[in-house]
Amino acid sequence: MRFKLLEPICLTEAREILMEQENVAIMAGGTDLLVKIKAGLIKPSIVPVSMSTSTFATWAEKQVSILFSATKLP
Numbered sequence: 001m002r003f004k005l006l007e008p009i010c011l012t013e014a015r016e017i018l019m020e021q022e023n024v025a026i027m028a029g030g031t032d033l034l035v036k037i038k039a040g041l042i043k044p045s046i047v048p049v050s051m052s053t054s055t056f057a058t059w060a061e062k063q064v065s066i067l068f069s070a071t072k073l074p
Contacts, residue, residue, distance in 0.1 A: 003037075006048045017048050024048065 003025075008014035018024055025044035027033050036042045 003044050004046045006046060008048055014048055017046065021046050
């Protein structure tokens with residue numbers, strides 16, 4: 001269970017991590033993520049920890065929403 005722990009200082013830096021790196025798992029609270037890592041269910045190479053969990057989680061939710069909106073079939 002080895003991974004690189006990153007602590008972005010702003011949303012721009014967090015976005016760059018998500019866009020430029022592969023195999024990233026976001027830690028926002030972390031208990032669920034750590035349980036999955038320990039169980040071997042996921043094996044992230046990078047885990048960014050948000051400077052403000054609520055701000056980062058809100059941003060991540062918007063990105064997922066945008067992704068699903070962009071891929072919706074007419």
